Amino acid sequence: MANDSQILGISNAIVDILAHVDPEFIDAIGAVPGAMNLIDEERARAIYDRMGPATEMSGGSVANTVAGFATLGGSAAYIGHVRDDQLGEIFNHDMRSLGVDIRLSPAADGKETARSYILITPDGQRTMNTYLGSCTELGVAHVNEDTMGSPKVVLLEGYVWDLAEGPALADEAIEIARSNGSAVALSLSDSYCVERHRQAFTDVVNGGVDIVVADEDEINALLGTDSFEETLPIILGMQNLFVTTRSEKGSVIVHRGEHIEQAASPVEQVVDSTGAGDAYCAGFLYGWANDWPLAECARLGTYVATNVIQQVGARIEPGVLTNFPSHTSDHRIPVQGG
């Protein structure tokens, strides 16, 4: 059996291919601006052929969170499906270099490693066009006692439900987690994803998921409300721990009738908002896995998210905690990146 880690992420393993475009480009390809658009291989090729010069870096929502968790010094493991191609090697390298324990070997055949063509318009908005490729071959057989171990928390992303075997895989992972005493966290991914799988998400949130991580739009979409003001009383009456982020309005942690409000930190300039939610989730769960009080978890989530929006890219940088005033004197700042 795999060595136990504090966190195990199960998600789509994706390499981001980022380029700057004019707003007309988004129009011309008919993508939903600011959303994660699923595309097939043919469309991936067509978009790439029209795109300008790009930069490549490892991505994926929960993969970013797992990488961030490891960067903070937590022990992390990961289940995601890549091909044994160069992009798969890049993805796994970037994870392993942070100490993340990669639980699946790259596939020797099948579709190429997934990529997301991320188109950045001058207003800073990111439109994702994701070709799932090898991710679509992630299946129920990949989650079992051996690959999962008994982490403190298993983190799933909503995007997993977009895969053919995703819903069954999620059920199996949740069952194994529960039988092993692992908590289950679900990141709702994006509001369009919630619309696609609202009933399935509602079912697992009502039975199996302990921690729900979502931004305002996603949690509203799940509950069918029009505003967070409508949402709050509903989730106050539920049994899960809700970690909700509201951009410049900060974040709200809700747990069985109680809630904690954490203000956002003022920033001089948002360089790139990509990965803010993933980074918040990494910080929050790092605190949670180390038994910090919820208010401290929220404070760390905010600190890490604030850091990530002031740099290019979705993954947090080593040394991010250097100036974080820890609530415990025994919290060691990890030294990494060399």
Add this chain to the structure above:
Amino acid sequence: MANDSQILGISNAIVDILAHVDPEFIDAIGAVPGAMNLIDEERARAIYDRMGPATEMSGGSVANTVAGFATLGGSAAYIGHVRDDQLGEIFNHDMRSLGVDIRLSPAADGKETARSYILITPDGQRTMNTYLGSCTELGVAHVNEDTMGSPKVVLLEGYVWDLAEGPALADEAIEIARSNGSAVALSLSDSYCVERHRQAFTDVVNGGVDIVVADEDEINALLGTDSFEETLPIILGMQNLFVTTRSEKGSVIVHRGEHIEQAASPVEQVVDSTGAGDAYCAGFLYGWANDWPLAECARLGTYVATNVIQQVGARIEPGVLTNFPSHTSDHRIPVQGG
């Protein structure tokens, strides 16, 4: 025959893999700090295994210049050797997306596309560790009337001489260029490269090369001098056009007894000095290919280099010319990147 372009670059086609490291990392792997270190496949794997998370982007010295030339609106073509793998696709995509005419098809077999593991220390210094891979299969057979056409200028890089067939290929390219009336430019790459091939470079500079592009260290290494003050009178007496860059001391254009000094532009902060020389070369040759006066070529080179050191990455961004006060009213600012 290929359509004629203003510039044709012949060089090593490389994808950069960039990561931040501590100075101890450079020590530990025994690389020459700040230099381009050639590595074999085994060493490439060992370095990558020890490196932290990375970002990938197309690179290569003369490839950067050719990309920059195209970004400025010039017509450009390129001869470089990649494999038909994902990194090769990335390299060719990034070139083609700028309108560069790629003259060789990716190889169906052989070594993987070249990559350079670029290690960035906190002082901003870049240490390159280059696995030449597929580049080593670039040979004499790849340069001929069909692949070269009759560009206004053929640009070679010194690194080509590191390839087994590089010297013969360079001779052939120079001969074809001369018989077609194309000018030949040689970028000296780096001072260690000049040390490796000093006699060969001396031979081609004395017979065949019209334009020599070099920084201070490189031209001093070629001539065996200790300072630019020693170098200047020597190159004033030579027949070539010398384009020499001196970092914050600006640049000096030398042509048959005359020289033009161009001051560097003051910059608030150097974000990343990678590619400054390549960008200068792109700007200078763009002006030269459009029959601008040499002083204007130097001014554009400086402008483009100043731009590239204030951003991350070695390739200039679309719209770089937006604020360049052109010396001719008919110079159109190209609109790209969408």
